Amino acid sequence: MPVTLVEVAARAGVSPATVSRVLNGNYPVAEATRQRVEQAVRELDYVVNAHARALLHSTSGIVGVVLNDAADPFFAGIARGIQTAAAGTRRLSIICNSEGEPSQEFAFLDLLRGHRADAVVLVGAAPEDEEFRTESAARAKGLQTNGTRLVLCGRPAPSPSAPGDVVAIDNEGGARAITQHLLDLGHREIAYLTGPAGRTTTTARFVGFRTALEQAGVPLDQGLVLGGDFSRRSGQLAVQNLLAAGKRFTAVAAANDLMAAGAVSALREAGLRVPQDVSVVGYDDLPTAVDVWPALTTVHVPLEEIGRLAVELAFGGSGMQTTVTAPTHLVVRDSTAAR
Structure with missing residues (x-):
């Protein structure tokens, strides 16, 4: 007993x-x-006895973390920051992997609400879909009614009136900065590898890329824009397709580091040198960015700091909808060179 x-x-x-x-x-x-x-x-x-404590004190000691992809080092880095900060408040983090499926995300939210989680942190891009936003706003209000704080990481609030705090990432600003880096090096024919269509992060990073081109007076070549899914393999396939189609480009800007690594692999397979023949840049500054050869020029996103900020907002915020933006900055390494 x-x-x-x-x-x-x-x-x-x-x-x-x-x-x-x-x-x-x-x-x-x-x-x-x-x-x-x-x-x-x-x-x-x-x-x-956690259940007894929850009944007595209206608190479960649980922080629910819902990730788009637990295997992706981007999400793992944020989850690590959440877990460390939550442990500092003597709370248990429960990691849930939605695999980017809205129905699975909503199911986890309902389960965490049933367990009377003290807070729920949603991590990752959201679909740009009105039905999803409406359903998300309803779930946010349900969590609030239950006494659960909601924090969104890397996605906007579903509506101005929806309860919950936001830790935003300056995706657009980071993409502008790294594109400007390529432009400053003399590149004008820049291939861009996007993330999954219809996702907030994908859109923001592409807008930053496009804006930098517009401000420099460089026309956007839609033939050099290929879709991916943030995986290494999709970056490799995209560059292989560009080369097979005979497209001319002097640089590749990928929407994340994993796709950039795939791009480097495809260029090497084709006998092209990075950066002497083609420069490559990524986004996120994952640990693998320094393992790629040559080391990857990228945009640093403070992943663990984002997780810590989420917990701070959950348990130290005002209770009103608050947005904190995590800054990004350019990290220049060896994968880029002057044209």
């Missing part, structure tokens, strides 16, 4: 209320008393 709080109290020679105060840390207790209680907890191997 599990050890009870009453048994801990008896071992420590204090009341059950005193044990509860020590475990919750929400009431002053004499140091000698606290040490006796903690020793009794260790000796009896007592574990707090």
Whole structure:
């Protein structure tokens, strides 16, 4: 049978209320008393009953994290930041992988609401779809009614009135900066590899690329814009298709580092040198960016800091809809050169 709080109290020679105060840390207790209680907890191997605590205190100690792709190092980096910050508040992080499917995301939200999660953090781009936004706003209000704080990472709020905070990423600004870097090096024929169509991150990064070209007076060649899905393989296939079609380009700008790595692989297979023949840039500054040869010029996104900010907003925010933008910056390495 599990050890009870009453048994801990008896071992420590204090009341059950005193044990509860020590475990919750929400009431002053004499140091000698606290040490006796903690020793009794260790000796009896007592574990707090989370369900009982939730019923008593209207808190579960759970932070739900819903990711588009748990295997992607971009999402893993943010999840690491969330988990570390949540652990600092003595809360348990539960990671849910939606695989980018709206129906799965909504199912996880409903499950986390049923478990009375203290907070839910949604990480990753959202579909640019009115039905999805309407449904998301309804789920946000349901979570609020349940006492669960909602934070969105890397996606906008579904509506101005929807409850929840936002940790935004300056995707457009970062894409403008890295495109300007290529333009400053003299590149004018720049291939662009996009992410999945109809996703907020994909759109913002492409807008930044297009805006930089427009400001430089360089026309956008739609024949040099190919779709991908943020995977390494899609970047490799896109560049292979460009080469097979005989397209002329001196640089490749990929919407993330994984696709950029695939682009480098395809160029090498074709006997082209990076950056002497073709420059390549990515986005996100994942750990793999320095493992690619040559090391990848990219846009740094502070992934763990984004996770930490999400937890801060969840438990230290005003309760109103607040947006904090995580800055990005250009990281120049060896995969780009003057034309």
